[in-house]
Amino acid sequence: MTPSAPTASNPAPETGRDLPLLHRDGLMLIIDKPCGLPVHAGPKGGETLADHLDALRFGLPRAPELAHRLDKDTSGCLVLGRHGKALAQLGKLFASGAVGKTYVAVTLGAPAAEAGRIDQPLAKRSPHRGWWMQAVPKGSPGAQEAITDFQVLHRAGDLAVIALSPVTGRTHQLRAHLSHLGTPILGDAIYGGASRLPGGPKLHLHSRRVVVPLKAGAPPVDVSAPLPPHMCETLSLLGLDPVAVGTAADQVAFAKLGTPESKA
Numbered sequence: 001m002t003p004s005a006p007t008a009s010n011p012a013p014e015t016g017r018d019l020p021l022l023h024r025d026g027l028m029l030i031i032d033k034p035c036g037l038p039v040h041a042g043p044k045g046g047e048t049l050a051d052h053l054d055a056l057r058f059g060l061p062r063a064p065e066l067a068h069r070l071d072k073d074t075s076g077c078l079v080l081g082r083h084g085k086a087l088a089q090l091g092k093l094f095a096s097g098a099v100g101k102t103y104v105a106v107t108l109g110a111p112a113a114e115a116g117r118i119d120q121p122l123a124k125r126s127p128h129r130g131w132w133m134q135a136v137p138k139g140s141p142g143a144q145e146a147i148t149d150f151q152v153l154h155r156a157g158d159l160a161v162i163a164l165s166p167v168t169g170r171t172h173q174l175r176a177h178l179s180h181l182g183t184p185i186l187g188d189a190i191y192g193g194a195s196r197l198p199g200g201p202k203l204h205l206h207s208r209r210v211v212v213p214l215k216a217g218a219p220p221v222d223v224s225a226p227l228p229p230h231m232c233e234t235l236s237l238l239g240l241d242p243v244a245v246g247t248a249a250d251q252v253a254f255a256k257l258g259t260p261e262s263k264a
Contacts, residue, residue, distance in 0.1 A: 019052050022077065022223045027086035027214060029056055029064050031078050032225040035202050038072040049078075056080070068094050071172065073187075076103075076207030076225040093212065094169070100211035100220075103164040103174060104153075104227065104249045106204035106234055108192065109183040110160030115151040118177045122146040122170050132190065133172045135180035146170045148177045151252050153245060156238040159186065161245055163208075165254040174205060186234070202230045208249050224250055 023030040033039070039049045053063040064080035067090035079099070081087030093099050121143035125134040136143050147167035154161040160183065164174050175191045178184055184192030187201035194200055206227055213220040224246065227235070232242040 019049075019056070020225075021056070022225055023221055024058065025214075025221070027082055028067065028090060028212070028221075029080040029082060030210060030212075030221070030223050031056070031080065033070055033075055033078040033207075035073050035075040035228050035230065039066055039069055039078070042072075053080075067091065068099075068169075070207055071175075071203075071205075073203035074103075074205045074207060075228040075231075077101075077210040077223060078207065079210060079212065089214075090212075093214075097167075098213050100209075100254070101166060101207065102209040102249055102252065102254065103166075104206045104208045104231070104245065105162050105164060105174065105178065106186045106231060107160045107162055107178055107183040108158060108186055110152055110155050110162070111150065111181055111183060113152075116149075117167075118146075118148040118150065118181065120146060120177060120180055122173065122176055131171050133170065133176045135176060144168075144170055146173050146177065148174060149254050151254075153248050153252075154238070154240060156240070159234075159238065161235070161238075161240065163249040163252045163254075165252075201234075204231050204234060206231055208246060 020032040021029060022032055033049065037047065037049055041048050041050070057063050060082055062083065064082045065087055067079040067081045067087060070076070070078050079090060081090045120135045121138050121140065122133045123136045123140060123142040123144065125132040145168055149165045149167060151163045152160055153163055166173050172191070175185055175188055179191035186192070186204040187194050188203055207225065209224045211220045211222050227242045227246050235242045235245055
Protein backbone atom coordinates (compact mmCIF):
# COMPACT_ATOMS: atom_id res chain seq x y z
CA MET A 1 0.00 0.00 0.00
CA THR A 2 1.36 3.39 -0.98
CA PRO A 3 1.05 5.83 1.91
CA SER A 4 -0.73 9.09 1.39
CA ALA A 5 1.56 12.07 1.18
CA PRO A 6 1.86 14.07 4.37
CA THR A 7 -0.58 16.96 4.44
CA ALA A 8 0.79 20.21 3.11
CA SER A 9 0.50 20.09 6.20
CA ASN A 10 2.54 20.10 8.89
CA PRO A 11 1.98 23.83 9.07
CA ALA A 12 4.30 25.84 11.21
CA PRO A 13 4.14 24.08 14.54
CA GLU A 14 2.47 25.52 17.59
CA THR A 15 4.59 25.58 20.69
CA GLY A 16 3.97 24.20 24.15
CA ARG A 17 6.75 26.06 25.93
CA ASP A 18 9.90 24.87 24.15
CA LEU A 19 8.45 21.66 22.65
CA PRO A 20 7.25 22.04 19.04
CA LEU A 21 3.68 20.77 18.72
CA LEU A 22 3.05 19.10 15.37
CA HIS A 23 -0.56 18.02 15.91
CA ARG A 24 -3.32 18.61 18.45
CA ASP A 25 -6.86 17.29 18.69
CA GLY A 26 -9.17 16.22 21.50
CA LEU A 27 -7.51 12.83 21.92
CA MET A 28 -3.82 13.23 21.25
CA LEU A 29 -0.84 15.47 20.73
CA ILE A 30 2.17 14.80 18.53
CA ILE A 31 5.30 16.68 19.57
CA ASP A 32 8.75 16.99 18.03
CA LYS A 33 10.96 15.65 20.82
CA PRO A 34 14.48 17.11 20.75
CA CYS A 35 17.59 14.96 20.75
CA GLY A 36 18.99 14.55 24.26
CA LEU A 37 15.71 14.85 26.18
CA PRO A 38 14.78 11.57 27.96
CA VAL A 39 11.11 10.68 28.22
CA HIS A 40 11.59 9.10 31.65
CA ALA A 41 13.80 9.93 34.62
CA GLY A 42 17.09 8.05 34.81
CA PRO A 43 19.38 7.23 37.72
CA LYS A 44 21.35 10.43 37.20
CA GLY A 45 18.27 12.65 37.37
CA GLY A 46 18.08 15.78 35.23
CA GLU A 47 15.50 17.27 32.91
CA THR A 48 12.96 14.92 31.33
CA LEU A 49 9.93 15.24 29.11
CA ALA A 50 7.77 14.96 32.23
CA ASP A 51 9.00 18.43 33.25
CA HIS A 52 7.21 19.90 30.22
CA LEU A 53 3.96 17.94 30.07
CA ASP A 54 1.93 20.24 32.30
CA ALA A 55 2.45 23.02 29.76
CA LEU A 56 0.75 20.80 27.16
CA ARG A 57 -2.61 20.45 28.94
CA PHE A 58 -4.23 23.12 26.72
CA GLY A 59 -7.19 23.53 29.05
CA LEU A 60 -7.64 19.91 30.11
CA PRO A 61 -7.50 19.04 33.82
CA ARG A 62 -4.58 16.62 33.46
CA ALA A 63 -1.32 16.58 31.57
CA PRO A 64 -0.95 14.27 28.55
CA GLU A 65 0.94 10.99 28.84
CA LEU A 66 3.17 8.94 26.57
CA ALA A 67 1.47 6.62 24.09
CA HIS A 68 4.87 5.12 23.12
CA ARG A 69 8.54 5.89 23.67
CA LEU A 70 11.61 7.31 21.96
CA ASP A 71 15.19 6.90 23.15
CA LYS A 72 16.77 9.90 24.85
CA ASP A 73 18.95 10.70 21.84
CA THR A 74 16.32 9.95 19.16
CA SER A 75 14.50 13.06 17.98
CA GLY A 76 11.18 13.55 16.25
CA CYS A 77 7.53 12.54 16.32
CA LEU A 78 6.27 11.41 19.73
CA VAL A 79 2.59 10.67 20.36
CA LEU A 80 0.87 11.64 23.64
CA GLY A 81 -2.62 10.75 24.83
CA ARG A 82 -4.60 13.59 26.38
CA HIS A 83 -6.73 11.55 28.80
CA GLY A 84 -7.29 8.00 29.99
CA LYS A 85 -9.72 6.94 27.27
CA ALA A 86 -7.44 8.33 24.58
CA LEU A 87 -4.41 6.55 26.05
CA ALA A 88 -6.30 3.25 26.02
CA GLN A 89 -7.31 3.75 22.39
CA LEU A 90 -3.79 4.71 21.34
CA GLY A 91 -2.36 1.78 23.28
CA LYS A 92 -4.53 -0.59 21.27
CA LEU A 93 -3.50 1.05 17.99
CA PHE A 94 0.21 0.74 18.81
CA ALA A 95 -0.17 -2.82 20.15
CA SER A 96 -2.08 -3.98 17.06
CA GLY A 97 0.44 -2.40 14.71
CA ALA A 98 -2.01 0.12 13.30
CA VAL A 99 0.38 3.07 13.70
CA GLY A 100 2.89 3.52 10.89
CA LYS A 101 6.34 4.96 11.60
CA THR A 102 9.16 6.15 9.37
CA TYR A 103 12.61 7.00 10.73
CA VAL A 104 15.60 8.60 9.03
CA ALA A 105 19.14 7.56 9.98
CA VAL A 106 22.63 8.47 8.84
CA THR A 107 24.80 5.36 9.00
CA LEU A 108 28.45 4.44 8.81
CA GLY A 109 28.40 2.35 5.65
CA ALA A 110 25.28 1.12 3.89
CA PRO A 111 23.48 -2.18 3.32
CA ALA A 112 24.44 -3.93 0.10
CA ALA A 113 20.83 -3.90 -1.08
CA GLU A 114 18.95 -0.71 -1.90
CA ALA A 115 15.94 -1.91 0.10
CA GLY A 116 15.02 -4.90 2.16
CA ARG A 117 13.93 -6.38 5.45
CA ILE A 118 16.03 -7.15 8.53
CA ASP A 119 14.46 -10.18 10.22
CA GLN A 120 16.75 -10.78 13.16
CA PRO A 121 15.69 -11.61 16.74
CA LEU A 122 16.97 -9.48 19.58
CA ALA A 123 17.66 -10.41 23.21
CA LYS A 124 18.94 -8.63 26.28
CA ARG A 125 22.71 -8.49 26.29
CA SER A 126 22.92 -8.25 30.07
CA PRO A 127 20.39 -9.07 32.81
CA HIS A 128 21.56 -5.90 34.58
CA ARG A 129 20.87 -3.61 31.58
CA GLY A 130 17.46 -4.49 30.22
CA TRP A 131 17.69 -1.81 27.54
CA TRP A 132 20.97 -3.15 26.07
CA MET A 133 20.06 -5.46 23.18
CA GLN A 134 21.94 -7.72 20.80
CA ALA A 135 21.12 -9.74 17.70
CA VAL A 136 20.84 -13.47 18.40
CA PRO A 137 20.01 -16.59 16.35
CA LYS A 138 16.37 -17.58 16.10
CA GLY A 139 15.38 -19.87 18.92
CA SER A 140 17.94 -18.48 21.35
CA PRO A 141 16.87 -18.12 25.00
CA GLY A 142 15.12 -14.80 25.51
CA ALA A 143 15.02 -14.05 21.78
CA GLN A 144 12.22 -11.72 20.63
CA GLU A 145 11.11 -11.43 17.02
CA ALA A 146 12.37 -8.16 15.55
CA ILE A 147 11.72 -6.97 11.99
CA THR A 148 12.76 -3.72 10.31
CA ASP A 149 12.14 -2.60 6.72
CA PHE A 150 14.64 -0.20 5.15
CA GLN A 151 15.39 1.74 2.00
CA VAL A 152 18.64 3.50 1.18
CA LEU A 153 17.95 7.10 0.20
CA HIS A 154 21.53 8.24 -0.50
CA ARG A 155 25.05 6.86 -0.48
CA ALA A 156 27.83 9.38 0.14
CA GLY A 157 31.32 8.02 0.59
CA ASP A 158 31.53 6.18 3.89
CA LEU A 159 28.07 7.33 4.97
CA ALA A 160 24.53 6.54 3.91
CA VAL A 161 21.09 8.00 4.55
CA ILE A 162 18.43 5.37 5.20
CA ALA A 163 14.67 5.39 5.72
CA LEU A 164 13.49 2.79 8.22
CA SER A 165 10.17 1.36 9.31
CA PRO A 166 10.00 -0.90 12.38
CA VAL A 167 7.57 -3.76 11.84
CA THR A 168 8.01 -4.77 15.47
CA GLY A 169 8.74 -2.48 18.40
CA ARG A 170 11.66 -3.85 20.41
CA THR A 171 13.94 -1.77 22.62
CA HIS A 172 16.71 -0.14 20.55
CA GLN A 173 15.53 -2.20 17.56
CA LEU A 174 16.70 0.11 14.78
CA ARG A 175 20.06 0.76 16.43
CA ALA A 176 20.74 -2.92 17.13
CA HIS A 177 19.58 -4.04 13.69
CA LEU A 178 21.75 -1.56 11.81
CA SER A 179 24.72 -2.44 13.99
CA HIS A 180 24.08 -6.12 13.20
CA LEU A 181 24.29 -5.30 9.48
CA GLY A 182 27.67 -3.66 10.05
CA THR A 183 26.22 -0.23 9.30
CA PRO A 184 25.75 1.41 12.73
CA ILE A 185 24.06 4.76 13.15
CA LEU A 186 26.40 7.73 13.20
CA GLY A 187 26.89 8.93 16.79
CA ASP A 188 25.65 5.73 18.43
CA ALA A 189 27.83 5.34 21.52
CA ILE A 190 26.25 2.00 22.48
CA TYR A 191 25.91 0.06 19.24
CA GLY A 192 28.19 1.96 16.90
CA GLY A 193 31.46 2.44 18.78
CA ALA A 194 31.12 6.24 18.91
CA SER A 195 32.91 7.96 21.76
CA ARG A 196 30.85 8.64 24.88
CA LEU A 197 32.96 11.69 25.64
CA PRO A 198 31.46 15.17 25.13
CA GLY A 199 31.98 16.69 21.73
CA GLY A 200 31.32 13.59 19.65
CA PRO A 201 28.55 13.44 17.04
CA LYS A 202 24.99 13.16 18.31
CA LEU A 203 22.90 10.14 17.44
CA HIS A 204 21.68 10.53 13.85
CA LEU A 205 18.29 8.85 14.26
CA HIS A 206 15.05 10.77 13.78
CA SER A 207 11.39 9.76 14.04
CA ARG A 208 10.38 11.49 10.83
CA ARG A 209 6.76 10.46 10.33
CA VAL A 210 3.82 8.88 12.16
CA VAL A 211 0.52 7.78 10.63
CA VAL A 212 -2.20 7.28 13.25
CA PRO A 213 -5.63 5.93 12.16
CA LEU A 214 -7.34 7.57 15.09
CA LYS A 215 -10.96 7.57 13.90
CA ALA A 216 -12.70 4.79 11.94
CA GLY A 217 -13.76 5.96 8.50
CA ALA A 218 -11.64 9.11 8.67
CA PRO A 219 -8.24 9.74 7.07
CA PRO A 220 -5.37 8.93 9.45
CA VAL A 221 -3.50 11.69 11.21
CA ASP A 222 -0.31 11.91 9.13
CA VAL A 223 2.47 14.08 10.56
CA SER A 224 6.15 14.63 9.77
CA ALA A 225 8.81 16.30 11.93
CA PRO A 226 11.63 18.35 10.36
CA LEU A 227 15.09 16.83 10.66
CA PRO A 228 17.02 18.12 13.70
CA PRO A 229 19.84 20.67 13.36
CA HIS A 230 22.72 18.20 13.86
CA MET A 231 21.40 15.91 11.11
CA CYS A 232 20.74 18.88 8.82
CA GLU A 233 24.35 19.96 9.29
CA THR A 234 25.67 16.50 8.42
CA LEU A 235 23.43 16.21 5.37
CA SER A 236 24.48 19.66 4.16
CA LEU A 237 28.14 18.65 4.49
CA LEU A 238 27.32 15.68 2.28
CA GLY A 239 25.86 18.02 -0.32
CA LEU A 240 22.26 16.97 0.42
CA ASP A 241 19.20 19.13 1.02
CA PRO A 242 17.73 18.14 4.42
CA VAL A 243 14.21 19.12 3.33
CA ALA A 244 14.49 16.95 0.22
CA VAL A 245 15.79 14.04 2.32
CA GLY A 246 12.81 14.29 4.64
CA THR A 247 10.42 14.44 1.71
CA ALA A 248 12.06 11.40 0.13
CA ALA A 249 11.64 9.46 3.38
CA ASP A 250 7.95 10.43 3.54
CA GLN A 251 7.42 9.06 0.04
CA VAL A 252 8.90 5.62 0.69
CA ALA A 253 6.09 3.11 0.21
CA PHE A 254 6.84 0.81 3.13
CA ALA A 255 4.46 -2.14 3.00
CA LYS A 256 1.20 -1.59 4.88
CA LEU A 257 2.33 1.67 6.47
CA GLY A 258 -0.50 2.88 8.66
CA THR A 259 -2.65 -0.23 8.25
CA PRO A 260 -3.62 -2.66 11.02
CA GLU A 261 -1.33 -5.36 9.66
CA SER A 262 1.83 -3.30 10.16
CA LYS A 263 3.47 -3.24 13.59
CA ALA A 264 5.13 -0.19 15.06
